[in-house]
Amino acid sequence: MPFEGTITSIHQMTPQVKQFVIEADDEFEFEPGQHTTVRFERRDSDEDEDEQVVRPYTATNTPGSNQLTLAIKRYDDGTASVYMHEREMGDTVTLGDLGGNLTLRNADENVAFVSTGTGITPMMAMLKQYLEVGSGDVDFFYGEKNQENIMYRETLDQLATEHDQLSVVYSLSEEGWDGPTGHVQNHIEDYLDDLDRDFYVCGVPQMVVDTKNRLGELGVSDDRVFSEGWEDGEVEE
Structure with missing residues (x-):
């Protein structure tokens, strides 16, 4: 209501x-x-x-x-x-009342959050929750066009300093810098030696679909990849 x-x-x-x-x-x-x-x-x-x-x-x-x-x-x-x-x-x-499918499933598993643009918003809430109650490692991948558009950078850097189990990776698609460039989902295997974890994905529909496909190619089971769930149909249309 x-x-x-x-x-x-x-x-x-x-x-x-x-x-x-x-x-x-x-x-x-x-x-x-x-x-x-x-x-x-x-x-x-x-x-x-x-x-x-x-x-x-x-x-x-x-x-x-x-x-x-x-x-x-x-x-x-x-x-x-x-x-x-x-x-x-x-x-x-x-x-309106709050709802949606993208929520933390298991705080006892290692996790990776993968997002671009304003897709970072649910990830920030789930990251804060995981750092309070989670017991594993957490890797946070975030893609943007350039540095000035990176949202919550100070917060993420501070959280990474305070929590040894948190690693943050930024990737820029339209700016050259000393960090990763291009699509953020293409860097998952560069930073994760162990893919035995839950993945949470949010961004524009094409990014979500591409990330799911990439994770599948890397051997990650579908039941360990979570998104809102409507993106596949949006891209097919």
Whole structure:
């Protein structure tokens, strides 16, 4: 059921991404990795009537408080992202209940998170959860176009310093630097000698499908690779 929350913090993370902290009356209950929806009405100029806009965004924080943290990238032709980037501190927004399939399955297994772009958002929540309750090693692979667009870099670097079991790998597809370049999924075997682990994948549909295919080629069983689950059909279309 939709509910209202108040924006209490706005932080410009990258040139195109803002982080919003939204507070509600009650404590949020959800599994890290699940998403809410931003809901609002806009005027449909073709139909000359209001239409309901509903878009999913994943919380990057863990449950246990009355706050949700959303990192939202602005697209010039993105109805909801433009709407959110125009919000100000103190504004009220309407959100939907949290849900989704991309959640941590087994905290006793070694894990690898593989993401690109804003696909990092569920990974941040699950990573925080794993570092609290997990008992194995965790490798975090993140791909972006260039350094200025890397989200949560300071947080990830700090977590890697604080937790010996965490390794973070960044790969850039449109900038030369002293780290890995190209598609991040192509570097999995460069950094993992042992593929006996659970893999969590999130990004644009083609990246998710390509990563699943690559993991299959490397001998990783399908039942150890987790994503939202709708990406295959999106690419086939």
